[in-house]
Amino acid sequence: MTTFIYGRPSESLLSGALAVTVNTGGADSQYPAANLYDGHPEKPAKLTGTTGSWVAQFTAGQRVDLVALIHHNLAAGLDVKIQGNATNVWSAPTLSQAFTIPARLLDNFTVNVWLDLSTLVPVAANRTFQYWRLLINSANTAPVSIGEWLMYSQKRDFGVRNIKRGSERQLHRPSVVQRTDGKVKQIYDIGTTYRSVTVDLEPTDTTLAEIDALWRAARGQFKPFLIVPHTSENDAWFVTFTSDDRTWKREWQNYNPCTIEFEEVSRGLFP
Numbered sequence: 001m002t003t004f005i006y007g008r009p010s011e012s013l014l015s016g017a018l019a020v021t022v023n024t025g026g027a028d029s030q031y032p033a034a035n036l037y038d039g040h041p042e043k044p045a046k047l048t049g050t051t052g053s054w055v056a057q058f059t060a061g062q063r064v065d066l067v068a069l070i071h072h073n074l075a076a077g078l079d080v081k082i083q084g085n086a087t088n089v090w091s092a093p094t095l096s097q098a099f100t101i102p103a104r105l106l107d108n109f110t111v112n113v114w115l116d117l118s119t120l121v122p123v124a125a126n127r128t129f130q131y132w133r134l135l136i137n138s139a140n141t142a143p144v145s146i147g148e149w150l151m152y153s154q155k156r157d158f159g160v161r162n163i164k165r166g167s168e169r170q171l172h173r174p175s176v177v178q179r180t181d182g183k184v185k186q187i188y189d190i191g192t193t194y195r196s197v198t199v200d201l202e203p204t205d206t207t208l209a210e211i212d213a214l215w216r217a218a219r220g221q222f223k224p225f226l227i228v229p230h231t232s233e234n235d236a237w238f239v240t241f242t243s244d245d246r247t248w249k250r251e252w253q254n255y256n257p258c259t260i261e262f263e264e265v266s267r268g269l270f271p
């Protein structure tokens with residue numbers, strides 16, 4: 001069973017939208033809607049109030065398989081929805097799916113919530129719309145801030161072999177450490193946390209071609225993209241590859257062992 005899923009950078013939809021604008025609530029001019037899809041979660045889009053919405057308009061209907069919110073400040077239990085409709089009228093949108101917003105982590109960062117619309121709405125035509133809305137429908141504890149609003153036209157995976165068991169994950173908390181002559185440590189916390197994951201694969205030739213396509217779409221380390229290391233987790237990662245090089249071994253036909261490393265894009269300080 002495939003449990004590791006991702007979206008190619010080339011299939012991230014908002015950058016190709018005709019317009020992404022504030023739909024309800026007040027726009028914060030210092031943090032415009034364009035920040036929702038600029039690849040920099042540390043630079044959010046904000047509203048001036050605790051409720052509101054953004055709308056993405058496309059020239060034609062766009063199928064959405066995966067959607068995620070990266071580096072938001074949404075309170076636990078808040079009423080937050082992704083909605084799709086044929087027109088920019090939201091009294092009764094055709095598609096409306098709620099996110100589950102959990103409590104903040106103990107370092108005050110929030111969980112990157114995500115939805116697999118390809119599973120929740122199995123018929124592709126029923127998740128294909130010209131207008132998509134991100135709605136914060138109940139009052140947040142502070143003016144709304146969203147680092148990245150990710151939508152992908154296709155959910156992808158690494159094939160039937162998936163990744164091997166035992167993938168290695170790391171949490172990183174950088175700090176400045178100084179020691180006195182008496183070896184007393186003085187530590188300055190930089191204030192950010194980010195993650196990395198290393199996965200081993202034994203891909204078929206078809207899956208190897210898919211990995212190559214992901215690498216080329218990402219331009220190596222250059223473009224970030226969404227991964228979910230295990231579909232049971234309500235926490236998406238916005239990552240890049242960690243190296244300019246990609247290595248695999250042509251062991252024999254249809255068997256190509258390789259290791260891939262991903263590093264989370266730093267979110268800066270907690271929102």
